[in-house]
Each structure stands twice: as structure tokens, then as C-alpha cells.
Amino acid sequence: MTKIWIKTLAAIILIGLLIAFPKVMGVLNTNIFIGFAIMALFAVSLNLMLGYTGLLSFGHAMFFGLGAYTTALSLKHIDNLPISMALLLGVLGAVVCAVIVSPLLVRLSGTAFSMLTLAFGQLMYIVCLKFREVTGGADGLGGFPVPDLKIPFTGGIDMTDPVNFYYFAITVLGGCILLIWRFTKTPIGSVMISIRDNDNRVDYLGFHVPSVKSLVFIVSGGFAGAAGAIYALFQNMVSTDGVLGLFTSFNPIIMTIIGGVSSFTGPIIGAGLLTILEEFLLRYTDRIALFNGLVLILMIKFAPGGIMGIWDGVYRKWFKRRTLS
Amino acid sequence: MNILETKDLLFDYSGHKVLNGVNLEIREGERHAVIGPNGAGKTTLFNVITGSYKPSSGSIKFQGREISGMKPYQLNRMGVGRSFQITSTFAKQTVFQNARMGILSKQKVRFNPFSKVDKMHKITNETNLLLEQSNLAESADMPAGLLSYGKNRALEICLALSTDPQLVMLDEPTAGISKDETKTLVELIRKLTENKTMVIIEHDMDVVFSLADRITVLHHGEVLACDAPEVIKNDPFVKQAYLGTLEV
Amino acid sequence: MDATTAMYVGQIMHGLAYGMLLFLVASGLTLIFGMMGILNLAHASFFMLSAYFCVSVIHMGGNFWLALLAAPIITAVIGVMVERFLLRGIHASGHIGELILTVGVMMVIMEAVQVFWGTDSHMISVPSALAGMVNIFGLQYPLYRLFVIFLALAILGLLVLFLFKTKMGMIIRAGVSDAEMVEALGINMPLVFMMVFAAGTWLAGVAGVAISPLLSVFPGMADQMGMDAFVVVVVGGFGSLLGAFVSALFFGLLNSFGIQFLPRIAPVLMFVFMVLVLSFKPKGLFGERE
Numbered sequence: 001m002t003k004i005w006i007k008t009l010a011a012i013i014l015i016g017l018l019i020a021f022p023k024v025m026g027v028l029n030t031n032i033f034i035g036f037a038i039m040a041l042f043a044v045s046l047n048l049m050l051g052y053t054g055l056l057s058f059g060h061a062m063f064f065g066l067g068a069y070t071t072a073l074s075l076k077h078i079d080n081l082p083i084s085m086a087l088l089l090g091v092l093g094a095v096v097c098a099v100i101v102s103p104l105l106v107r108l109s110g111t112a113f114s115m116l117t118l119a120f121g122q123l124m125y126i127v128c129l130k131f132r133e134v135t136g137g138a139d140g141l142g143g144f145p146v147p148d149l150k151i152p153f154t155g156g157i158d159m160t161d162p163v164n165f166y167y168f169a170i171t172v173l174g175g176c177i178l179l180i181w182r183f184t185k186t187p188i189g190s191v192m193i194s195i196r197d198n199d200n201r202v203d204y205l206g207f208h209v210p211s212v213k214s215l216v217f218i219v220s221g222g223f224a225g226a227a228g229a230i231y232a233l234f235q236n237m238v239s240t241d242g243v244l245g246l247f248t249s250f251n252p253i254i255m256t257i258i259g260g261v262s263s264f265t266g267p268i269i270g271a272g273l274l275t276i277l278e279e280f281l282l283r284y285t286d287r288i289a290l291f292n293g294l295v296l297i298l299m300i301k302f303a304p305g306g307i308m309g310i311w312d313g314v315y316r317k318w319f320k321r322r323t324l325s
Numbered sequence: 326m327n328i329l330e331t332k333d334l335l336f337d338y339s340g341h342k343v344l345n346g347v348n349l350e351i352r353e354g355e356r357h358a359v360i361g362p363n364g365a366g367k368t369t370l371f372n373v374i375t376g377s378y379k380p381s382s383g384s385i386k387f388q389g390r391e392i393s394g395m396k397p398y399q400l401n402r403m404g405v406g407r408s409f410q411i412t413s414t415f416a417k418q419t420v421f422q423n424a425r426m427g428i429l430s431k432q433k434v435r436f437n438p439f440s441k442v443d444k445m446h447k448i449t450n451e452t453n454l455l456l457e458q459s460n461l462a463e464s465a466d467m468p469a470g471l472l473s474y475g476k477n478r479a480l481e482i483c484l485a486l487s488t489d490p491q492l493v494m495l496d497e498p499t500a501g502i503s504k505d506e507t508k509t510l511v512e513l514i515r516k517l518t519e520n521k522t523m524v525i526i527e528h529d530m531d532v533v534f535s536l537a538d539r540i541t542v543l544h545h546g547e548v549l550a551c552d553a554p555e556v557i558k559n560d561p562f563v564k565q566a567y568l569g570t571l572e573v
Numbered sequence: 574m575d576a577t578t579a580m581y582v583g584q585i586m587h588g589l590a591y592g593m594l595l596f597l598v599a600s601g602l603t604l605i606f607g608m609m610g611i612l613n614l615a616h617a618s619f620f621m622l623s624a625y626f627c628v629s630v631i632h633m634g635g636n637f638w639l640a641l642l643a644a645p646i647i648t649a650v651i652g653v654m655v656e657r658f659l660l661r662g663i664h665a666s667g668h669i670g671e672l673i674l675t676v677g678v679m680m681v682i683m684e685a686v687q688v689f690w691g692t693d694s695h696m697i698s699v700p701s702a703l704a705g706m707v708n709i710f711g712l713q714y715p716l717y718r719l720f721v722i723f724l725a726l727a728i729l730g731l732l733v734l735f736l737f738k739t740k741m742g743m744i745i746r747a748g749v750s751d752a753e754m755v756e757a758l759g760i761n762m763p764l765v766f767m768m769v770f771a772a773g774t775w776l777a778g779v780a781g782v783a784i785s786p787l788l789s790v791f792p793g794m795a796d797q798m799g800m801d802a803f804v805v806v807v808v809g810g811f812g813s814l815l816g817a818f819v820s821a822l823f824f825g826l827l828n829s830f831g832i833q834f835l836p837r838i839a840p841v842l843m844f845v846f847m848v849l850v851l852s853f854k855p856k857g858l859f860g861e862r863e
Contacts, residue, residue, distance in 0.1 A: 056669045104852040111612050111668050115807065116851045122800060123844035130837040187429050187445075188438040194426050197415040204375070204413075206401035206430040206488055215438065250676055257673060287688060293680030300663060300674045 018170055022163045030166050031234075036275040037173045038231050043252035043259075043267035044177055045223035050253070051261035052184060053216050054196030056114045059121025061248035063094040063221040067228030068243040069128065069135060070094070076144040083147045083159060087172065087229045094225020097124075098218040106213040109199065118249075125244040140239025159233070169230050176226050181264055183219060192216050247289070254292055257299050260306025269307055327386075328353040328492055328522050329374070334383035336366075336373050336546075343369045345546035346383070351492070356523045358533045361543035367526045368410060370543065371496050375407045376400050387492065401430070406490030408481045410497045410526075416470035420461055420480060423469050425452045427487020459483035460513060475506035479513060486517050493518055495525045499532055511536060534558075579712045584829045586709075590718040590787075592825020593725030597780035598798055599805040599817045600732065601773030607749035607812020608769045610668060611660065614675040616777055617799025618682035623648040623778030624785045624794060625686050628695045637700040637786070645778030652774025656767055687792050694791035721783050728779060729818065736814070745769060749812040801828070804847045810857025820858070 022030040042064055049055040070093030071086045101120055108116055128135040135141060148156035149168055157164050183189060191212050194202045203209050232238050242248070251274075252267065259270025274292070281288050303310055329351040336344035343366045351357050359367050373380045376397040385393040392400060415423050425442070428451045429435065442448070456462045459479055464472060469480055482498055498514060499507045511532055514523070527533045533540060533554070540557045542549040550556075550563050557563055602616045626644035631637065655678055663670045698704075699717045706713040736742035744765055748755045756762045780798075788794055805824055809816030824843060831839020850857060 050669075054669070056672060058672075104848075108851075108855065111610070111672065112851070112855055114669075114672055115612060115803075116848070118803070119807070119844055119847045119851055123841070123848055126840045126844055130841060182441075183438060185441050185443065186438050187434045187440065187442045188436065190422065190426065190429065190442050191435070193418065194415050197417050198413060200397075201413045201415065201484070202426070203397045204401060204407060205427055205484070206398050207435050208398050211436065215436070219438075250680070253673060253676070287684045289680050290684030290688065293677045293684065296677035297659060297674060297681065300670050300677065301659060304663070304666060304670060 018174075019167075022166050027162050030162055032275065032279060034166055034169050034230075034234055036271055037170055038227050038234065039251065039255060039275065040268045040271040041173045041176050041230075042224055042227040043255040043271050044180055044264070045220045045227065046252040047256045047261060047264075047267045048180060048184070048192075048216055048220040048223075050256055051263075051266070052189070052196060053192040053213060054199075055109065055213070055217075056253070057117040058114050058246075058249050058253075059117035059119070059124075060220075060224055060252060061244050061246070062117075062121045062124045063098060063224035064228035064231070064248060065124060065128070065238075065240075065244035066093045066097050067091060067225030068232040068238040069141070069228075070225075071229040071232040072141050072144050072238045073134070075146070076141065081147065083149050083168075083233070086147075086233070087226070090229025090232065091222050091225045094228065095218055095222040098221030102214040102217045105217060106210040121244070121246070121249055125240055125246075128244055129240045135240065138240055140237055140242065142237035144236065146233055146236055165234065169234060172226065172230060176223050177268070180219075180223055184264060188212060188215060254296050256306075257296060257304075258306055260308030260311075262305060263308040263312075266306050266308040273307070326353050327351060328388055329524070330384075330386040331370075331374065332384045332386075334370070334373065334385065335381045336369055336378060337381040338369075343546050344373065344380070347543070347546065347548055349541060349548065350551075351522060351524055352539075354520070354522055355538040356518065356525070356536050358537035358540045359524060359526050359543055360528070360530075360533055360540060361549075365543040366546040367543055368496055369546075371407065371494055371524075371526065375405060375494060401488055401490070404491040405494065406485045406488055406492070407494040408485035408496055408498055410500060412477050412481050414469045414477065414480050414484060417468060419466050420456065420469055420472065421452060421465040423480060424455050424459075424461070424483055424487055425449075427484055428452045428455060431488045455483065455487055458517065459486075460509075475502045475510070478502055478506075478510060482510070482514060482517065486521075491521060493521055493523045495523065497526050497528065499527065499529055507532065582709070582712050583714065584833055585826065586714055586718060586722075588826035588829030589822065590721045590825075591828055592822040593722050594780045594784050595798070595801055595805055595825050596818050596821035597725055597728060597783075598777045598802040599809070599821050600729075600814055601776035602802050603806045603809065603812055603814065603817045604745070604749070604769055605773040606806065608745060608752065609660075609664075609766050610752070611671045611675065612668075613773070614672065614799075615655070615678035615682060616675075616773070617795040617802060618679045619648050619652055619774045620777040620781040620784075620798055621686060621790075621792075621795035622651065622682055623781030624697075624790045625690050625695075626778075627697060627782040627785050628690060628790050631697065637697070641779070641782045644782045645775045648778035648781070649771045649775035653767055653771045656770035660770075661763065661766070683792065683795075690790075692792055694789045695785075696789050697785040699786045717786060721787075724779075724783060728776070732776075732814070741765075741768065801843070804843055806857075807847050808850050808858055813857065816857055 021033060025033070042060070046057065046060045049057055067090040071090035074081055074089045075086050105113060105116055129137055132139070146159050148158055150156045157168070159165050159168060191202065191207055195209055195212060199209050228243060231243065235242070255270035255274050256267040257270070258273055259268065260266030277291065278288050281291055299306060305312065327350045329349070331347055331349040334344050334347040334349070335342065347366075347370060349370075359370065361367055369378070372378050374385055376395050376399070379394050383393070384391055387400070387403060387405060390403075392403070415426070425448060428448050429442075432448060432451070434445070434448065453462065453465070456465050459482070461476065461479060461483060464476060469477065472480060478498060482495065485493055485495060495514065499510055502510065507529065515536065525536065537554055539552065540554055541551040542557065542563050550560055552560070598617065598620050602613060605611055605613050605616070623644045626647050627640040630640035630643055635643070659674055659678065660671060663674060703717045703720050705716055707716045707719060736746055744755060744760055745768075748762070748765060752762070784798075801824055805817055805820045808824075809818075809820035827839060827843065831842070835842070
């Protein structure tokens with residue numbers, strides 16, 4: 001029983017901190033936090049494939065970008081579209097894309113899977129870059145209206161206000177992360193971990209591996225789309241390099257590797273550390289990617305389990321208990 | 326009645342006929358051993374029957390239905406389970422989680438993205454029961470990768486049987502374990518395959534003669550003989566070709 | 574020769590020149606993949622790095638020829654160091670780690686050149702012996718581009734000689750089709766891996782120097798080449814030199830005619846091609862292994 005109490009208490013404290021954050025830290029830090037939360041959801045959705053199912057995608061920006069573009073385009077072209085609908089359309093765009101490409105991808109694994117996702121990601125990037133009538137090309141798509149959030153019995157909440165938007169974004173992003181966490185606890189969650197460990201045995205136990213991979217791919221893509229949709233609302237601007245470029249796909253990978261692939265919280269911790277590192281480095285240099293690259297190399301080389309892997313090792317040493325991924 | 330039948334089964338691996346017209350009849354409920362020298366095609370025969378490879382030609386019938394070319398997951402759902410020569414478990418997961426995978430499949434909870442798996446008490450209970458039957462209950466919370474080799478082989482067999490198949494195919498279950506452990510494992514196999522049909526590949530002749538009702542001798546991808554253990558033991562043809570090289 | 578024909582011949586020559594350079598980069602990529610199973614995402618970064626070394630050699634008073642000799646070798650040395658100190662240790666832990674590591678190397682090289690050489694582009698002039706035009710059947714064509722085509726052909730010739738006539742070449746070819754078997758024969762695979770990595774980065778380096786008078790040297794110069802080389806290797810088949818050669822020329826021509834006639838569709842078409850090949854013939858058109 002005590003465990004549940006500790007958990008409840010921790011949750012209450014966490015929620016309290018999240019509510020107090022904009023009041024204590026100011027608008028600038030609040031915006032940085034939103035950026036972090038978007039990347040955290042993006043990285044967690046990627047880790048559903050990378051850490052849980054053992055599939056490395058180099059094209060995850062495809063879903064992030066589709067979510068962002070769909071939301072931006074629908075707000076630009078549909079009058080009086082509620083913000084929630086714009087968000088849902090963004091997710092839908094990413095899900096539809098995942099449904100279309102998944103039959104081709106799920107038959108592959110290992111390097112071949114990574115390559116095909118890279119190819120799809122680049123294809124999407126090039127298409128959006130070249131068809132600038134629709135997407136604005138490299139200049140991007142900006143200045144679309146960000147509607148008020150309509151809640152029954154209230155007048156509607158102004159979403160251009162950074163603090164209001166913070167509460168909205170954190171609720172959506174946090175909710176999505178909780179849903180993904182819940183997803184990993186279902187039987188499908190067990191199956192995907194088993195696919196990572198030994199897909200041949202999973203096949204021999206009577207599971208249809210491609211359809212499980214397919215579902216994971218679609219769920220992962222859908223949540224990446226949600227992250228992209230919030231990004232579009234947050235920036236009020238989407239561009240090919242911002243949401244579809246190769247580095248948009250690399251970033252969540254870097255975060256996941258830093259935080260640790262084999263735990264749920266790893267990517268969130270990685271996103272946090274990378275955000276802090278970036279904010280710190282930006283004061284001295286523009287060459288952030290240099291540090292990201294170095295950190296990535298050092299992590300892969302010396303701590304492939306990431307921060308959580310190191311923590312697990314320390315924990316095991318001190319408490320002589322076995323923890324599991 | 327035959328539960329499994331292969332007819333003129335041929336498997337060609339880049340010009341090399343690993344299986345050269347294998348005719349196999351496995352009777353319902355029997356324990357059937359497949360023996361033969363290294364390279365005779367035993368594991369390939371298993372792989373072709375259980376769906377790892379497609380046969381080049383010939384037919385495989387399971388309970389009267391043609392199954393050649395079917396995928397492993399389809400065959401498992403029809404009631405074919407198998408173990409591997411090289412232990413194939415989920416090393417990073419606990420023994421309980423390993424066994425639960427089989428139980429999930431057995432209970433047809435193969436594609437449920439909504440329920441909490443830890444809260445599915447029926448699955449949990451059944452998994453614990455299976456582990457108890459497999460003498461693995463006390464290691465339930467241990468990662469499979471940390472088990473002793475003997476226990477790992479027991480888990481391998483436990484996984485093969487976890488989906489409750491009618492036909493179990495065990496590929497050298499006792500490979501590489503000590504005499505004592507072999508005895509325990511043979512007892513386990515005997516207990517778990519009660520009322521099932523079992524086909525076993527085995528090099529240890531003690532195990533073969535203590536378990537098998539009938540024996541098939543495979544040599545160069547062909548069936549050399551198929552009969553009761555006593556007959557096989559005394560078959561001069563088999564002796565000359567194969568058994569002479571082993572201490573019986 | 575009338576104007577239209579001249580334009581076509583000119584486009585073909587341009588396409589061939591780019592295709593040959595593409596082949597130099599792609600051949601290294603495909604050899605490394607075939608041999609080690611590593612898809613080196615940093616490969617095009619070595620191509621760029623070599624171009625920057627060329628800038629430095631010329632800056633320090635050397636001429637283009639010295640740069641063409643020295644820069645690829647320095648690049649290969651760095652390539653060997655990456656293989657020896659970074660990739661080798663993690664070979665056992667699977668391909669995902671290797672793939673991500675090459676991403677890290679790519680990022681570091683991309684940023685490092687900006688730290689050391691700045692973000693401006695550097696012009697490299699065509700060496701005086703190759704300046705000017707030649708007359709091909711009445712078409713005035715830059716001599717330097719012709720030189721690039723012949724340089725790449727010469728290297729292709731050397732590569733074929735090396736792979737088919739030397740013992741090392743035989744080992745590498747055997748390794749591409751079955752690395753485990755070669756290892757089982759008692760051959761020092763780490764050394765072979767290192768050689769292949771050196772050769773691969775050297776080939777990219779040669780292309781990097783050769784392209785610099787045409788393209789100038791700037792931080793984004795590897796972007797297109799990197800993606801194009803990737804597509805070439807995928808379509809040509811992993812580990813297949815012949816495939817890389819044929820598809821490099823094909824995409825070189827597609828590139829040069831695409832810019833002329835289908836500026837929007839051509840790059841899209843390239844990736845559609847790649848997606849189709851990967852989806853339906855994952856071994857590539859000439860490939861023997863996945």
C-alpha cells in the first residue's frame with residue numbers, strides 16, 4: 001500500500017510543479033519547457049519503436065512533419081476550425097501516412113528497416129520542399145490563425161497567450177505520454193518487447209509479427225504527429241527544414257540514446273538534458289550539433305544504455321537487486 | 326491415425342539436396358525420435374515442417390491438412406509447437422514473462438492493445454501453473470539470461486509447450502547438459518508431453534531409447550529405417566550406416 | 574552540330590561527369606556496407622572533409638595536383654581512425670549502435686568543418702593545365718569535366734584490377750558475399766575491415782577534391798551527394814560495384830536532365846525509385862545480399 005501512496009504523492013507534486021512552472025520561471029522558460037515537452041513526446045513515441053520493438057527509424061520526422069503540416073494547413077484553409085479538431089486532423093494525417101507505408105516497412109528489420117524509413121522521410125521532405133504552392137517550401141507556412149480553446153460554459157481561452165498555451169500543450173503532451181505508457185503495459189506491449197528480444201520465437205509462439213510491428217508503427221507515428229501538431233500551434237510556423245529535415249529525425253534518436261533506450265523515462269530525461277545543454281551552449285556558440293554529435297558518440301561508445309542504463313548499474317551495485325528493462 | 330505425414334519431401338539448398346524425398350509418418354499420441362549422423366538433415370526437416378523454410382517439393386500434412394509453405398505462426402495456431410537446438414528464449418525478460426508470452430498466445434490474447442497485462446489474472450494464474458509444472462516456479466522472477474544452462478533448456482521446452490500444441494517438435498532438448506540434468510529433463514519432457522504427440526531429435530541414445538515409441542533414422546536426407554526401438558537397435562543396415570559410430 | 578543537339582550532348586556529358594563522381598562516392602559506401610554490414614551515414618562527410626583539406630593544401634601554397642594526392646590520403650587516415658577507435662569496439666553489439674554512431678560522426682564532421690574553415694564557401698580554381706574548353710564534334714566542352722570523367726574511369730580500372738587480380742581483392746570480394754566464411758578461413762578480418770574503410774573513404778576523398786573546382790567548397794556541399802550516393806547504393810544493390818556503376822551513371826544523367834526538364838519531379842522521382850526498390854527488391858537490382 002505504501003508504494004501506491006508514494007506514487008500518488010509523487011504525481012501530486014509533479015502536477016503541482018507543472019502548474020506552478022510558468023508563474024515561477026517566467027514566460028521565456030515556459031516556452032523552453034513547451035519545446036522540451038514536444039520533443040519529449042516525440043522521443044517517447046520514437047522509443048516505442050527503437051527501445052521497445054528494436055526498430056531504428058531514420059524517418060520519424062515524416063510523422064512529426066505531417067502532423068505539423070496537416071494542422072497548419074487545416075487552420076489556414078478551414079475557417080472557424082476548433083483547435084482540438086486541428087490537433088486531431090494533425091494526428092489523423094500522421095496515422096494515415098503510417099497506415100499507408102507500414103505494409104512495406106513491417107516486413108523488414110535491422111538496417112533495411114532503417115534505410116527504408118530514411119528513404120520515406122527524405123521522399124516526404126523533397127515533396128514538401130518542391131511543392132511550395134501548398135507547403136510554402138523552404139520558406140514554410142506561417143501566420144495561420146491559432147483559434148481559442150472553446151470549453152463549454154467559459155468564453156473560450158486565448159491560445160496566443162503563452163501561459164494559457166502552456167497549460168493546453170502540457171495537458172495534451174502529458175496525456176499522450178501517459179497513453180503511450182499505458183500502451184506499453186498491454187499484451188501488445190509485452191509482444192513488442194519480445195519481438196525486440198527474439199522475433200523468431202514470437203513467430204513460433206503464434207503471434208503475427210508484421211501486424212504487431214504495424215500497430216506499433218502506426219501508434220508511434222500517430223503520437224509523433226500529435227507532437228508535430230502542437231509544435232505547429234506553438235511556433236505558428238512550419239517549414240520543411242524545421243519539421244521534416246534529417247535532423248528532425250535525428251534529434252529524438254539522440255535524446256533517446258542519451259536518456260536510455262531500455263526504459264520508458266529515458267527519452268524524456270534525454271530530451272530534458274539536451275534542451276538544457278542547448279540553452280546553455282547557445283550562450284557561447286552556434287555549433288550545438290557538434291556537441292550533440294560528440295555526446296552521441298560518447299554515449300554509444302561508453303554508455304550504450306544511456307543515463308538510465310548508468311543509473312540501473314549503480315542501483316544494482318548498491319542495492320544488489322536486479323532491475324529489468 | 327497419422328497426425329503428421331510428409332510425402333517425398335525435398336529441400337534443395339543451392340544445389341545440395343539436404344532432404345531427398347523424406348516420407349515420415351507420425352502417429353497420433355506417439356513419442357517419435359528422429360536420429361541420424363550430423364548433417365543428415367534432421368534440423369532442416371524440423372525447419373521445413375514448422376515453416377522456417379519452404380520445401381522445394383513434396384507435401385506435409387498435419388491432421389490431414391496440407392501445411393507446406395505455411396508460416397510458423399499459422400502452424401503454431403493450428404497446434405504445432407517446437408523447441409530449438411540453440412536456446413531461443415527472451416533473455417532480457419523474466420522466466421514468468423517468457424512463459425506468459427506462450428499463455429497469451431494460447432488464450433488468443435495476441436493483439437490486445439487495451440487491457441493491462443499484469444491485471445489479467447487468468448493469464449497470470451495459468452502462467453504460474455505452467456511454471457510449476459515445468460519446475461521453474463522458483464526462478465519465475467529471474468531474467469532468462471541469468472538462468473543456469475540446464476534451467477534454460479527447461480524453459481526452452483516450457484516455451485515449446487506453453488501454447489498447448491497437439492504436436493510438439495523438440496530439437497535436441499538435452500544438447501550440452503550434464504547426465505544428471507538430462508535425467509531431470511527427460512522426466513520433465515515425459516510429464517509435459519503426456520497425451521500429446523512428440524517428435525524429438527536426439528543424439529543421446531539413452532534418451533532416445535527411454536523416451537521413444539518409434540524411431541526414424543535419417544541419413545543423407547533420406548529415411549533409412551523407421552520402426553520400434555528394439556528393431557532399430559538390431560537392424561544390421563542401420564548399425565552399419567549409423568549406430569556403429571555411437572556407443573549404445 | 575545544331576544548338577539542340579549540342580545542348581543534349583552537353584547535358585549527357587554533365588550527367589556523365591556527375592555520375593562518375595557519384596560512382597566514386599557510392600563505390601566506397603557499397604564496399605563498406607558489403608564487407609562490414611555498416612551503412613555509413615558519415616560517408617558523404619568524408620567526401621566533404623577531403624574537399625576542405627584540398628582548400629587547406631592550396632591555401633598553404635600547394636597546387637591542385639598536390640591536393641588531389643594528399644587530401645584523400647589524409648581523409649582515409651581519419652576514416653581509419655573512425656573505424657579503429659569508434660566502430661570496431663561496438664561491432665558486436667549490433668547494427669543499430671553502428672548506424673547511430675555514424676550519425677554522430679556525420680554531425681561532428683559537418684560542424685567541425687565550420688569551426689575550422691568557417692561557413693563561407695571557398696572557391697577552388699581549375700588547374701591551369703585543365704582550364705579552357707575542348708572541341709568535341711563541334712561542341713565546346715570544359716576540359717576539366719572531361720578530366721573528371723577520365724580520372725574516375727582510371728580509378729574504376731584500378732579498383733577492378735585490385736579487386737580481381739590481387740589476393741587482398743579476392744579476400745574482399747569473398748568477404749562481401751560471406752564475411753563469416755572468410756573469417757572462418759583464418760583471415761585477419763579487423764585488418765581487412767580497416768583496409769576497406771580506408772579505401773572507401775579514400776574514394777570519397779578523391780571525389781571530394783575532384784568536385785571542388787566545379788561546386789566550390791561549402792558546409793552543405795555533401796548534402797545532395799550524400800543522399801544521391803545512398804540512392805545509388807540502394808538501387809544498385811548493396812556490395813555490388815557493377816550495380817553502383819550502372820546506377821550512378823543512371824542517376825547522374827537523371828540529375829542533369831532532370832534539372833533541365835523536370836526540376837521538381839526529378840528529385841522526387843529519385844526517392845520514389847529508391848522506395849520502390851527497397852520495398853519490392855530489397856537486395857537492390859544487382860545485389861546479392863540484404
